[in-house]
Amino acid sequence: MDNLLWIFVSAFLVNNFVLAYFLGLCPFFGVSNKLDTAVRLGLASTFVMLITALCSWLLNTYVLVNAPYLRLISFIVVIASTVQFVEMAIKKLSPVLFKALGIFLPLITTNCAILGLAIFATNRGYGLWEGLVFALGAGAGFTLALVLMAGIREEMQYNDTPALVKGTAITLLAAGILSLAFMGFAGLFSR
Amino acid sequence: MKQQPIQWVKPPKAEQEPSSTRLVLTMAVAGFLSGLLTISIYLVTLPTITAYKIESLRQAVFRVLPNTVSIQEYVYRDGQLRAVKDGEKAKDEASIYGGFDIRQNMLGYAIAAEGAGFQDTIRLLYGYDKVQKRIVGMEVLDSRETPGLGDKIYKDLDFVANFKALNPLPEIKAVKKGQRTADNQIDAITGATISSVAIVKIINQSNALWLPRIHATHGHCFRSLSC
Amino acid sequence: MLTQNSAPDNAYDEFIKGVWRENPVFVQVLGMCPTLAVTNSAMNALVMGLATFFVLTGSSALVSSVKDWIPKQVRISCYVIIIATFVTVIDYTLLALVPKIHKELGAFIPLIVVNCIILGRQEAFASKNTVYLSVLDAMGSSIGFLFALLALGGLREILGVGALFGVNLFGEHYEPWVIMVLPPGGFLVLGLILLFFNWFKARKPEKSLNPALETPHG
Numbered sequence: 210m211d212n213l214l215w216i217f218v219s220a221f222l223v224n225n226f227v228l229a230y231f232l233g234l235c236p237f238f239g240v241s242n243k244l245d246t247a248v249r250l251g252l253a254s255t256f257v258m259l260i261t262a263l264c265s266w267l268l269n270t271y272v273l274v275n276a277p278y279l280r281l282i283s284f285i286v287v288i289a290s291t292v293q294f295v296e297m298a299i300k301k302l303s304p305v306l307f308k309a310l311g312i313f314l315p316l317i318t319t320n321c322a323i324l325g326l327a328i329f330a331t332n333r334g335y336g337l338w339e340g341l342v343f344a345l346g347a348g349a350g351f352t353l354a355l356v357l358m359a360g361i362r363e364e365m366q367y368n369d370t371p372a373l374v375k376g377t378a379i380t381l382l383a384a385g386i387l388s389l390a391f392m393g394f395a396g397l398f399s400r
Numbered sequence: 401m402k403q404q405p406i407q408w409v410k411p412p413k414a415e416q417e418p419s420s421t422r423l424v425l426t427m428a429v430a431g432f433l434s435g436l437l438t439i440s441i442y443l444v445t446l447p448t449i450t451a452y453k454i455e456s457l458r459q460a461v462f463r464v465l466p467n468t469v470s471i472q473e474y475v476y477r478d479g480q481l482r483a484v485k486d487g488e489k490a491k492d493e494a495s496i497y498g499g500f501d502i503r504q505n506m507l508g509y510a511i512a513a514e515g516a517g518f519q520d521t522i523r524l525l526y527g528y529d530k531v532q533k534r535i536v537g538m539e540v541l542d543s544r545e546t547p548g549l550g551d552k553i554y555k556d557l558d559f560v561a562n563f564k565a566l567n568p569l570p571e572i573k574a575v576k577k578g579q580r581t582a583d584n585q586i587d588a589i590t591g592a593t594i595s596s597v598a599i600v601k602i603i604n605q606s607n608a609l610w611l612p613r614i615h616a617t618h619g620h621c622f623r624s625l626s627c
Numbered sequence: 628m629l630t631q632n633s634a635p636d637n638a639y640d641e642f643i644k645g646v647w648r649e650n651p652v653f654v655q656v657l658g659m660c661p662t663l664a665v666t667n668s669a670m671n672a673l674v675m676g677l678a679t680f681f682v683l684t685g686s687s688a689l690v691s692s693v694k695d696w697i698p699k700q701v702r703i704s705c706y707v708i709i710i711a712t713f714v715t716v717i718d719y720t721l722l723a724l725v726p727k728i729h730k731e732l733g734a735f736i737p738l739i740v741v742n743c744i745i746l747g748r749q750e751a752f753a754s755k756n757t758v759y760l761s762v763l764d765a766m767g768s769s770i771g772f773l774f775a776l777l778a779l780g781g782l783r784e785i786l787g788v789g790a791l792f793g794v795n796l797f798g799e800h801y802e803p804w805v806i807m808v809l810p811p812g813g814f815l816v817l818g819l820i821l822l823f824f825n826w827f828k829a830r831k832p833e834k835s836l837n838p839a840l841e842t843p844h845g
Contacts, residue, residue, distance in 0.1 A: 234659040278442035378821040385814030445723040
């Protein structure tokens, strides 16, 4: 239990996927200018992460035991097809949910946070529950970073930023300060 | 790659939909070739990678358990530590390494353990001398502790030297530098107390699991300082 | 199969554009994950840059030579399989040759697969051009990427450790600016470099680039 809690808090805050591991930076910079979009993309990614954790555990346990060299290729193929499948399933089952998340799903396939999650979970030898908790923590951390960044960027729109730093430069500097703040979570679990 | 002749000519702009057989066939050929290449590189590099893994493991055990010349993997089954023969170990089964000196006398065990550090999970290996009943060496295998502070857990030789003759019973304790009074205490690193305490916590947790097993196997008593 | 003009001028331009004018990191802001994650030392940056060079050049050469046999509908999947194969090859090669550095780069070697610079060059260039031009284009982009990684990795190592490629530069009395080799340093140093590029471009407005290129991608 202690271990599961540490896995969650580590992926969520202390070693935030975006701010400490630099995973999922494309949506972090690309989609983080509106709060509403940030929340939805975060939720959709968390959902896909949970499914990826399940699939990668199944692959590692039942398929790739004697063929570790096929891991990368099968992960990629499985993630891409899972996202496709989830997209179709949501479209059929809940048009409302599809309207909210649908357009983000294809975007998520190329999100390195998803493949990163599968690879990290494999390298650390996580079991099924550990993997799922890790996915939940990583997804929550991704959503949190995205939402915080969106909040900052919405505020920044009304500020008089110098033309020189407008765009990616100021976003990176803001992310740096956010990442600095997240370093304060270190030591949360070792006292 | 055998293809329909039509594909050798550049197709006109208004191209008709290729049959799904062809789509599947293309993917199959791509997947097959890719698998072939991956397997070849795996087989070519496998001996080097395995040799490196075995050698670095042997050297790590040697550093935490001095005088080791050969190692043997052990698992805990039916109340005893048993030597693992090739391919006998289950995938998730926890194991430790026994170290032997040049006369094939068993010196003790090298135990790998991990747990939460200041920044991220710390993985370490420590050696337990079964005759002296002392921890005789510790090495950090993997950590992301802060450079200049927390990374002293493996860069500060004074700190590492704490683990050269450490009594693990009843429990290891970290004390402020210079205030060490008993043989189960270590001097914490100034400015990196949390990382030092994390190491102690990881070793204590692992000891609670493995020391009773080691003592059960070798017929010693444990938990008491007097025997 | 030759559909494009491959005059030497054109070829030189395809090569040089990726290095500077369309630098994948500093100008197009692509491939951010590896750019920030592995640049805490110049050595890691160099190995990552070389691995990406191998994968990108290899994939571009292969994709441009088999492009006529791949149906349009499955092309992206085929590119991804090709890229993943090259990544697996370099992953095992590095593990066998430089195991220590491989351990430090860890999960970021397999993550080369989702580096959008690579898939981007396949879709935008290699799928439409000759092998010769595609290889030049890929080499240009990879050298531009390598250059960016080295700049970032070198700067962060100098500031954060006071060394370059592990060689101590300033002697005993230098107090390292540790935060620069930690994650926040990655964001801050890259932010400052982009600031410098903006300033550089603002000085020469007639050469300013298409603003559409300014949106970042992973």
